[in-house]
Amino acid sequence: xxxxxxxxxxxxxxxxxxxxxxxxxxxxxxxxxxxxxxxxxxxxxxxxxxxxxxxxxxxxxxxxxxxxxxxxxxxxxxxxxxxxxxxxxxxxxxxxxxxxxxxxxxxxxxxxxxxxxxxxxxxxxxxxxxxxxxxxxxxxxxxxxxxxxxxxxxxxxxxxxxxxxxxxxxxxxxxxxxxxxxxxxxxxxxxxxxxxxxxxxxxxxxxxxxxxxxxxxxxxxxxxxxxxxxxxxxxxxxxxxxxxxxxxxxxxxxxxxxxxxxxxxxxxxxxxxxxxxxxxxxxxxxxxxxxxxxxxxxxxxxxxxxxxxxxxxxxxxxxxxxxxxxxxxxxxxxxxxxxxxxxxxxxxxxxxxxxxxxxxxxxxxxxxxxxxxxxxxxxxxxxxxxxxxxxxxxxxxxxxxxxxxxxxxxxxxxxxxxxxxxxxxxxxxxxxxxxxxxxxxxxxxxxxxxxxxxxxxxxxxxxxxxxxxxxxxxxxxxxxxxxxxxxxxxxxxxxxxxxxxxxxxxxxxxxxxxxxxxxxxxxxxxxxxxxxxxxxxxxxxxxxxxxxxxxxxxxxxxxxxxxxxxxxxxxxxxxxxxxxxxxxxxxxxxxxxxxxxxxxxxxxxxxxxxxxxxxxxxxxxxxxxxxxxxxxxxxxxxxxxxxxxxxxxxxxxxxxxxxxxxxxxxxxxxxxxxxxxxxxxxxxxxxxxxxxxxxxxxxxxxxxxxxxxxxxxxxxxxxxxxxxxxxxxxxxxxxxxxxxxxxxxxxxxxxxxxxxxxxxxxxxxxxxxxxxxxxxxxxxxxxxxxxxxxxxxxxxxxxxxxxxxxxxxxxxxxxxxxxxxxxxxxxxxxxxxxxxxxxx
Numbered sequence: 001x002x003x004x005x006x007x008x009x010x011x012x013x014x015x016x017x018x019x020x021x022x023x024x025x026x027x028x029x030x031x032x033x034x035x036x037x038x039x040x041x042x043x044x045x046x047x048x049x050x051x052x053x054x055x056x057x058x059x060x061x062x063x064x065x066x067x068x069x070x071x072x073x074x075x076x077x078x079x080x081x082x083x084x085x086x087x088x089x090x091x092x093x094x095x096x097x098x099x100x101x102x103x104x105x106x107x108x109x110x111x112x113x114x115x116x117x118x119x120x121x122x123x124x125x126x127x128x129x130x131x132x133x134x135x136x137x138x139x140x141x142x143x144x145x146x147x148x149x150x151x152x153x154x155x156x157x158x159x160x161x162x163x164x165x166x167x168x169x170x171x172x173x174x175x176x177x178x179x180x181x182x183x184x185x186x187x188x189x190x191x192x193x194x195x196x197x198x199x200x201x202x203x204x205x206x207x208x209x210x211x212x213x214x215x216x217x218x219x220x221x222x223x224x225x226x227x228x229x230x231x232x233x234x235x236x237x238x239x240x241x242x243x244x245x246x247x248x249x250x251x252x253x254x255x256x257x258x259x260x261x262x263x264x265x266x267x268x269x270x271x272x273x274x275x276x277x278x279x280x281x282x283x284x285x286x287x288x289x290x291x292x293x294x295x296x297x298x299x300x301x302x303x304x305x306x307x308x309x310x311x312x313x314x315x316x317x318x319x320x321x322x323x324x325x326x327x328x329x330x331x332x333x334x335x336x337x338x339x340x341x342x343x344x345x346x347x348x349x350x351x352x353x354x355x356x357x358x359x360x361x362x363x364x365x366x367x368x369x370x371x372x373x374x375x376x377x378x379x380x381x382x383x384x385x386x387x388x389x390x391x392x393x394x395x396x397x398x399x400x401x402x403x404x405x406x407x408x409x410x411x412x413x414x415x416x417x418x419x420x421x422x423x424x425x426x427x428x429x430x431x432x433x434x435x436x437x438x439x440x441x442x443x444x445x446x447x448x449x450x451x452x453x454x455x456x457x458x459x460x461x462x463x464x465x466x467x468x469x470x471x472x473x474x475x476x477x478x479x480x481x482x483x484x485x486x487x488x489x490x491x492x493x494x495x496x497x498x499x500x501x502x503x504x505x506x507x508x509x510x511x512x513x514x515x516x517x518x519x520x521x522x523x524x525x526x527x528x529x530x531x532x533x534x535x536x537x538x539x540x541x542x543x544x545x546x547x548x549x550x551x552x553x554x555x556x557x558x559x560x561x562x563x564x565x566x567x568x569x570x571x572x573x574x575x576x577x578x579x580x581x582x583x584x585x586x587x588x589x590x591x592x593x594x595x596x597x598x599x600x601x602x603x604x605x606x607x608x609x610x611x612x613x614x615x616x617x618x619x620x621x622x623x624x625x626x627x628x629x630x631x632x633x634x635x636x637x638x639x640x641x642x643x644x645x646x647x648x649x650x651x652x653x654x655x656x657x658x659x660x661x662x663x664x665x666x667x668x669x670x671x672x673x674x675x676x677x678x679x680x681x682x683x684x685x686x687x688x689x690x691x692x693x694x695x696x697x698x699x700x701x702x703x704x705x706x707x708x709x710x711x712x713x714x715x716x717x718x719x720x721x722x723x724x725x726x727x728x729x730x731x732x733x734x735x736x737x738x739x740x741x742x743x744x745x746x747x748x749x750x751x752x753x754x755x756x757x758x759x760x761x762x763x764x765x766x767x768x769x770x771x772x773x774x775x776x777x778x779x780x781x782x783x784x785x786x787x788x789x790x791x792x793x794x795x796x797x798x799x800x801x802x803x804x805x806x807x808x809x810x811x812x813x814x815x816x817x818x819x820x821x822x823x824x825x826x827x828x829x830x831x832x833x834x835x836x837x838x839x840x
Contacts, residue, residue, distance in 0.1 A: 007025070007156070008119065008152045009156050010203075012157065013122075013196045014174065018121070021156070023041065025117055030055070034086055040073070042090050067684070080109070089116055092149075093143055141809065165193055166193070232309045249291065252290075306343060318351060319349065376424060379422060380428060383421075383425055407462050410436070423471060430467060507525065511524075513580075519566065523562065524537070524550070525537045525538070529559075552564040682726075695731075696712075697733075714752045720831045724807075730800075732801075738801075742822070760827050812825070
C-alpha cells in the first residue's frame with residue numbers, strides 16, 4: 001500500500017477562499033467518480049462555503065469534553081474505518097482540544113494510503129510566524145512546521161488583491177457584521193494584507209523552485225533555465241572582493257526576487273595568496289546583504305566556477321577583471337576569458353576595480369603548478385619548434401662557436417622546456433637535442449658517429465644534466481601541488497575552527513560547510529546510544545540513519561561518526577575530513593555546554609529570585625502584621641478606655657491589614673505556581689460582565705482601602721471570550737490595584753473592544769506613567785518602579801498578572817494613556833462556537 005497524495009491550498013490571508021477552493025476540487029473529483037468524504041470543514045458561518053458541502057458525504061465529528069467545555073474534532077478513527085479515496089481536512093495547523101495537531105492526523109491518513117486535500121494560511125507557517133506578528137501585531141498560537149507543507153505533493157496558492165479582499169469583508173462574506181469594522185481597521189488593513197500576500201508568494205516561489213531543482217536532477221538536466229534570477233559572484237579573497245559583492249548584490253536587488261550566491265574556489269594548482277581573515281569578512285558581507293557564501297576546491301578554477309554556477313541554475317556570473325599585467329595575459333588568456341568562452345547561456349559581468357591590471361607589483365609568473373596537460377603540451381611544442389630553430393641558427397654561425405658553447409645553448413633550451421613542461425617534455429628535448437648536436441656539430445658532422453672520446457663525455461653529461469633538471473622541476477611541481485592543497489585545506493580549517501571556538505557557527509552550519517567543500521549530497525553526524533544510531537546534526541535533504549547508508553564513514557570517537565553521502569572520498573580528502581569531524585564534535589559539545597549553561601542560568605535566576613523574595617518579604621509582610629499586632633494590643637489593654645468609634649477604627653485596621661497580608665500571600669503563591677508550571681487553566685466561554693465586577697472587588701481587598709472611582713465601559717454587544725474566568729479575574733484585580741496605587745487618586749477606567757477574532761481589555765490610569773525603556777522591567781518579579789521604599793507590595797502584581805493572562809492564551813502589554821498615564825492592554829481570543837455540519 002502506497003502513501004497517499006497530499007494537496008494543500010495555501011491562503012495568503014483569512015477569507016481569500018482556500019476552503020471554498022478545496023471543496024470545489026472535492027466536488028469535481030466526486031463528480032468524476034472518486035470516493036470523496038469530508039473529514040472536517042470549518043464554514044465559519046459562510047453560506048457559500050456550506051453550500052459546497054451539500055452533495056458530499058460528511059464523516060460525523062467527535063465531540064470532546066475538555067475542562068468543562070465541549071469541542072468538536074475530526075474523528076480520525078471513523079475516517080480510517082471508512083477508508084475513502086480522498087478526504088477533505090480543513091485548517092491543517094489547528095491544535096486539538098486534548099493536545100496534538102491536525103497535521104499529525106493528516107499524516108496518519110496519508111500513511112494509510114488515503115489522499116488528502118487540506119488548507120492552511122501563510123501566517124500559520126512556523127518560519128514566518130514571528131514576521132507575521134511583527135507586521136500585524138497579532139501572535140499566531142497555532143502553527144504548522146514548514147517541512148510538513150513543503151513535503152506536500154501539490155501546493156496551490158489561493159490569493160486575492162487586498163482591495164478585493166476588503167470588499168469581501170465589507171459585504172459580510174467573511175466575518176459577521178459586528179466584527180467587520182474592527183477587522184478592517186486592524187488585521188485587514190491594506191498594508192497588512194499586502195505584506196501577507198508577498199510572504200505567501202515568496203514562500204510558494206521557494207516551494208516551486210525546490211520542485212524545479214528536483215525535476216532537473218531526476219531528468220539529468222544541466223542547462224540553465226532562467227526561471228528565476230540567480231547571481232553568482234566569484235570571490236578570490238583579494239581586496240577587490242567587497243566591490244564585486246556589492247555590485248552583484250545591486251544586480252540581485254534590481255531583479256526583486258534574485259538570489260545572491262558568493263563562491264570562493266581554493267586552487268590546488270599553486271600556492272594561494274589568500275588572507276583567511278579577509279575571506280571571513282567577505283563572507284559576513286555576503287550574509288549581511290542577504291546572500292549565501294560557498295567554498296569549493298577545484299583543480300581548474302574556470303571549470304569549478306562554471307560547474308558551481310550550473311549546479312545552482314545561475315543566470316548571471318560576476319567576475320573581477322584580471323589583476324595581471326598585459327604581458328602575462330598575452331601568454332595566458334586568464335580565468336575571466338576562459339569563463340566567458342565556456343559560459344554558454346550564463347551572462348558574465350566583468351567588473352573593473354581599483355586592483356585591476358597594473359596595480360600589483362610585478363613578479364615572475366609561476367612556472368610550476370602541478371604539471372597540467374596543457375603545460376606538458378606547451379613543453380613538447382617548445383621542444384619540437386625551438387630545438388630545430390636553434391639548430392638552424394647555429395648552423396648559420398658554424399665555425400664561430402666550439403662544441404662546448406653549442407652544448408651549453410642546447411642545455412639552456414632543454415632547461416627551458418623542463419621549466420615549462422616538466423619531466424616528459426624535458427626527456428624528449430634532451431633526446432632530440434643530443435641527436436641534433438651529434439649529427440650537426442660533433443665530428444664527423446652529418447653522421448651519428450662520435451670520433452673523439454671527449455665529445456662522447458660531453459654528450460653524456462649533457463643528457464644527465466637535462467634529465468636532472470627535468471626531475472627537479474617535476475619534483476618541484478609535485479611539492480607545489482601538495483603545498484597548494486595544504487594551503488587550501490588550512491584556509492578552510494582555520495576559518496571553521498575560528499568560527500567554532502568563537503561560538504559563531506552552529507553544528508548545522510559547520511556540516512553545511514563540509515558538504516559544500518567536498519561536494520556531497522548530505523553530511524550527518526551520528527551518535528551511538530546503546531545499540532541505536534541517533535542523528536545529532538545533518539546538512540542535506542536526506543540524512544543517513546546508519547553508518548552503512550553513507551559512501552564515506554569517518555569515525556571520530558567510539559560513539560561518534562561523520563557520515564557522507566554523495567561520492568566516495570580519496571585518501572587525501574579523508575585526512576582533511578578527519579579535521580572537519582573533530583571540529584564538528586567541538587561544535588556539538590559547545591552546543592551541549594551552552595544548553596547546560598542556560599540551565600545553570602535558570603537555576604541562578606531562581607536563586608536570585610529567592611534572595612529577592614526574602615529581602616522583600618522581610619519588610620513587606622511585617623508592615624500589615626505590625627498594624628494587626630498594634631490594633632489587637634490596643635483592644636486588649638485593660639488600662640485603655642476606648643469609645644465605640646475607636647474600637648470600630650481598630651477593627652477596620654485589623655481587617656484592612658489582614659486583606660493586605662492576604663493579597664501579598666496570594667501573589668507569592670501565584671508567582672510560585674507560575675514559576676513551577678503548576679497552573680492548569682479551566683477555559684470556558686464567558687462574558688466580560690461576569691469577570692470585571694469580581695476583579696474590582698478583588699482590587700479593593702488587595703489595596704486595603706476603597707478604590708477611587710472606577711469607570712467600567714464595556715458594551716453588552718461584545719462577543720464572549722474563551723478563558724479561565726478565575727485567573728482572568730485575579731489578573732484584572734492586580735492590574736486595577738496597580739492603576740489605583742499609581743493613579744494619584746484619579747479615576748481608573750476599564751474599557752473593552754473587539755478586534756477581528758480577539759477582545760482587548762484596557763485598564764487605564766492617568767498617573768505619572770512608565771518610561772518606555774522601563775516597560776519590560778515592570779513585569780519582572782520584585783520590581784516596584786517609582787514606588788517609595790515603604791510602599792505596599794513585593795512587586796509581584798504585574799508579574800503575576802502577565803503570567804495569568806498568558807496562561808489563559810492572552811497577551812498583556814503596556815501602552816501610553818493619551819494625556820499621560822499608563823494603559824494595560826489585555827488581549828484575549830474570542831469564543832468561536834463550532835458550526836455543526838451534517839450530511840444531507
